[in-house]
Amino acid sequence: MDQFLQQLINGLSLGSIYALIALGYTMVYGVLRFINFAHGDVFMLGAYVGLYSGRYLSGKLQAEPSVLLAVSVLAISMTVCAIVGVVIERLAYAPLRSRPRLTVLITAIGVSLFLEYGGQQFFGAGPHFFEPILPSYEMHTGALRVTSNQLVVLSVTVVLLISLTFIVLKTKMGTAMRALSFNPTAASLMGINNNVVISFTFGLGSALAAAAGILWAINYPSINPLMGLLPGIKAFVAAVLGGIGNIPGAALGGLILGVTETLVVGYSDRLHIPPSYRDAVAFVVLIVILLFKPSGLLGKSSSEKV
């Protein structure tokens, strides 16, 4: 039982990060009906911006790892990546809005590769060490071991989720986002500036991905420019699992995936599945979902009018 709880905690922590990334995928899909392949690489960018800003701030201000430092780094990274997200959208995706989705899908793959290999060019192939920006300690209750970093992940995720829910449900912009996801033409006829809303969506999603990047780097301090590949794909699976386009679904999907992955690895001897199959878990989940319920857990299916 203890082992199960431990794995659960680990899984929720991992799942929270997946959830944050998945939210970006799902929001963009909801508004543009398009899978932003490059989203996982914004996650990577977030980690690197965090690395450099962390170094800069702690060097400039002679600061020790602290909550203040961490929050500042988080804010900087989220802001920078939000801007990057908006820029990418304007430059690479917006010109292709009237084209078939295949074109923009391929472009997204191109942008993703550009960020990854450009990152290798610019940051170096890595791996790079993410210096601590937060004091960390472990806590033990009984046989359970929880690190402060894990708590940070969970609490930051909760805060961000609440903020996101507020934005989507209570603000004008959020309502506009939802309107766009139902019917873009009607939305623009109601006076909504679709371009602005789309840019906002990208910015918001990218900010969340950046936060995920920082949280990841805090827990797994070795980062490299290709680090966004796997978590990105897994987060996408999480978004599909929850129902692509559905915001609570993305959060739910992320958590479920994180827990599942951790449990499979944790109980690998019992299940007779070698832990090196950990990455395959997400893909198996993906295949199962696509075959049996492509609309996901919380999504609804749509069909083509003939």
Place this chain on the structure above:
Amino acid sequence: MKIARAKIYFLLALLVSFAVWYWIPMDQYVREIILTIGINIILAVSLNLVNGHTGQFSIGHAGFMAIGAYLSAWLTTVAVPAWWPNLDISDGSLTGTLVFLGAMLAGALLAALAGLAIGIPTLRLRGDYLAIATLGFGEIIRVVIQNTDVVGGSRGFSVNNGYTTIFWTFLFAAVTIYVVANLVNSAYGRGFVAVRDDEVAAESIGVNTTKYKVIAFVLAAFFAGIAGGLYAHFKQYLHPDGFNFLKSIEVVVMVILGGMGSTFGVIAAAVVLSLLPEALRFIPQAYERLFGLQLPHLIDDLLKNRMLIYSILLIILMLTRPQGLFGGMSGRPALLFKKKTPRADGLAS
């Protein structure tokens, strides 16, 4: 008439192989490039059947290549020597060549089987979902291979004999081209294009869209397996990382650059992209020779980053000429890109 065109390709391929073999001084370096070109042609033409002619966006092709590579390699390096230890299967021997061909066929058949198993459930999906599903399966294959100790797993796998020759490579390339071109241009083959252009209309005239998609997929997987077998006995070293998503993307770039649905186009693109790394390597040297100066280190560095160049190429291509070099000329694959869909943001285009 279109049927004759396939025969022309076939003859052309044979002629080119002969000319190459006869006239170009065959040192190791040139040989490697030519073999790479041949293998890439097989990959590009086979993927084009699925992505171009049938319009199904598959990005897991490297998985099938891996199956062909690993099975054929295992057969020639582990299985056959174990089952018949006294058999002389050295490079150049008759038995060796037969074993090689048998192993390649086995690899291709297993890849085709995998294509069937994966295709039937996956090809029900559309667009983005299909792409992701094929990506997922490609990665599953890679992870499974990585965990299979018998073929070295993540340590890599060394292949004993380098049976692959220019002759075999171009022969198989010619066969691939012949099969795909002939198939698509026949009355039967019009079904593939019908599926691409309008699935509902295709069904209404009796074209079983699922059957056609699966057939294209299985055939493509078969030839990817062939390419894998050739690759394994050329490089003589296999590693699962060489068959990941990025490898699939490389083939996809060839198909897109050439123009999806244009057999000639993707062959040209395969040649161009196979030569690209060499060309990139050549630019600093040429610059130096021309201007007596060294390229700024930054640019030199950038040119070595092949995937970075690919990515920029992809983005520019999609923004300016998404139908590729030859899309819309032979065959009319430009449809996939020229058709205007209602703008995703709802505004008038």
Place this chain on the structure above:
Amino acid sequence: MDSLLELRDCTMQFGGLTALSKLSLQIGPRDLVGLIGPNGAGKTTVFNIITGIYEPTSGTIQFNGQSLVGRKASAIAARGVARTFQNIRLFASLTVYDNVRAAFTMHLKHGIAHALWRGGSFRKEEDEIRDQVLDILKIFRLEELRDVECKSLSYGDQRRLEIVRALATRPKLLLLDEPAAGMNPREKEELMELIQFVKEKYQIAVLLVEHDMKVVMGICMRVSVLDYGVKIAEGTPAEVRTNPEVIEAYLGQETPAA
């Protein structure tokens, strides 16, 4: 009369919306039947359940004594049901010739192996198909345009091509979905002649969905009227036209062009 196509109590529900409600319909092997009704009445839905694009929520559909329900659309087409679409669905990247040629895949004696092998009998069949395609194009005066990409055709020619393609599958029943849409009076006259010609020459049954009353009254033997998914009237064109319920269903809309 032995009916070729029989729908019995067909209901089609999409979530909360009932598109068709207990619809029954019969078509004999030489009938030319019209299906009319205000917009949104469910006419195209009827086509869609017959051709297998949707599966009816309940009810039976028999064609030549065999059930069509639950079968794949291509299988239904193979049994002899062909159709055209409200928004023309041609194979845009193919020429006129190839659009029609694609319709012959269903009747090919040769499969994929022969396409690869290209032996003598394969070539013979390809030649036969070529002749048949050119024949049918000639009959419908599209032969000269045969190498033109169909997206360059005029609207009227595209409609004609779609019908030709459907006919190339050698159907027993042809479903035409608003074939007269967007045509001028002269084109409509030609269309009416075309439909009657097709029916006689190929000895098939035709089910026609159409808004233009002149066309419907002009060529249909019988007419069924749909409103909100329910059949409200059925009979000869003259009977239906004076039926008070039919008139009421159209009230508020443009008076049917007499």
